[in-house]
Amino acid sequence: MKPYSARASSVEGVSTRPAGRPARSKKGGPPAGTSDIIRHRLHPRIWEKVIHTLLFLCASLSIFTTAGIIYVLIFETVGFFREVSPLKFFFDTQWTPLFAEKHFGIWPLVCGTFLTSIIAMLVAMPIGILSAVYLSEYSPERVRRVLKPALEVLAGIPTVVYGYFALLFITPLLQKLIPPMSGFNALSPGIVMGVMILPIVSSLSEDAMYAVPQSLREGAYALGARKLHVSFLVVVPAALSGITAAFLLGVSRAIGETMIVAIAAGQQPRFTLNPLVPIETMTAYIVQVSLGDTPHGTLEYHTIFVVGMMLFVSTFALNIISHWLRRRYREAYV
């Protein structure tokens, strides 16, 4: 009985060394450092408790961050709706809070965000899925080891750099192909954003395809299917929830992306789906107001939080659904 209980107590983390004894003897040995003195004055069990509490506080900071975000956004949104009626916010089609004649219809900003995100997804989705299928089903290990990190580099480039590239390289290039295009537009930042999002879409889709059990592929081969058919008629459908998750996360990134659109899309909120004219996204509006010197507590100041609220709610919803879908395929196959 006795050996067992001794073992159990040490596993639970209670030192078997006599509690009061200092680590080093008073005579001879090197003097104990300050931290050693503190540590050994405290009973080990208390010291463990202190550490435990400190670490718990670190972990709970994330909860406070989320709570802080929600509190700040709700607080300022309420302040905004005290001055502007929600009817105007949701049904007006003009957004001009910085002009003399103020309109507060959110739709132009939503429209701009939607437009750039759609263009980005039209670029990221086909290329992302193609490369995911290729990397997970076809590519030899050697090719994969080169291509995958090369794609990842795209995700590491700062977004101001993409913005510069969209404004000064892609836009002039597109203007040669489509002459009536304006210097600021939704198309060019949309395309560049698609390239930026691609690694996320491709690596998440690939993970999902990787999780499809080998037996499904072997079953299809046994029925005489070719590799292309196995890839697109068996693996892709089986990984569909994961691919959808990748799509949703990509959209969420596109909606929240700021610097590319702030640089290359112009700053003119416009209720249009024309990709060739200047527009403004929700994120670009926040940047525009932040660059000016907007005093705290004014209506303009409130507007950036209202727009932030829209942004937070939409990306949050997309992230949650995406998270849930990814968990589902993990449960289904693992």
Place this chain on the structure above:
Amino acid sequence: MKKAHWREWAFQVVALMAMVFTIGVLITLIVDVCIDGIPRLGWQFLTSFPSRKPAEAGILAALVGSAGVVALTALFAFPLGVGAAIYLEEYAPKNWLSQIIEVNIANLAGVPSIIYGLLGLEIFVRAMRMERSLLAGGATMALLVLPMIIISSREAIRAVPPSIREASYALGATRWKTIRHQVLPLALPGILTGTILALSRAIGEAAPLITIGALTYVAFLPDSPLSPFTALPIQIFNWTSRPQKGFLTDAAAGIVVLLIVLLCMNAIAIWLRNRYQRKHY
């Protein structure tokens, strides 16, 4: 039979071309920026303050500002992130609270960076009265990179084999002693790699700093954590949005510097990972 073969072949060509296109965009981007920017680089560019004349402008204030923000970010985010990771891996009981913390961290990693800017503006700049200082910038960035540091640190801690913990417990070590002397040293290279990558993200971010009100024209060096500042991506953004051609060249040169800094940080991270990966277990 022949047709199917043809399709297999065509698919591989199309897929490879799609990826070559993407990597081609990456190469074009880098080459384009280098052609525009490298002739502008020089000692003068690195050691001058911004100016109204493009040819005299430089990135000294931006470089120092970026370094200050990243140092403060690391100071805040590293201990907090590693602490949270240790808690979640080594201490957290399997209950609803741990579950919530875990899901919450995953969600925070997906919140757009500009939202963190709004949070920092209201909490650090207004409520805590830090004004538009380096300190406010560092604190905001710390919240932004915290989820990334937690996620990568957890992976590093999880990779330490349980046998090492059990051996330590068997010798009578307490939980914290086991973590402090056995788990952390083994997990440290992985934790550092993740932290460096997270910090390199912080260096490239402009949106949250613009939102908390970082300046775009700073002709002095920040002398304390409470002084106003600008950062490299903000300076680049500012030059990109000017009409004069000279400033666009400055922007390109700034981008080259930014990319070199990021390249160095990533190289250090990869070196750390490769160096320590094989040493243990």
